[in-house]
Amino acid sequence: MLNAMSRQGLEPPPLPPGLLEVWPVIGVGALGWLTATIAAFVVPALETWRPVTVAGLATGLLGTGIFLWQRDAVRRGARGAQTGLEHHRPQ
DSSP states (O other): OOOHHHHHTOOOOOOOHHHHOOHHHHHHHHHHHHHHHHHHHHOGGGGGGHHHHHHHHHHHHHHHHHHHHHHHHHHHTOTTOOOSSSOOOOO
């Protein structure tokens, strides 16, 4: 059994590159919310879903906007910008 001192020295392995890509996750989430929103407005029995699905779409747009803002701050080299989600790729 490892004691607390030896556990501090262990580093977890790096995440696979596929798990660091955020666009597939954003795309799947957006597609799911869009599908649910369309269903809520097309299927009368799902009418009660409307506020939740519209809020889900809005939250996704807000989150994507914040992500893009932070990513641009990292690329500009701004102090205090969040890092670690995507590797910097020159454009």
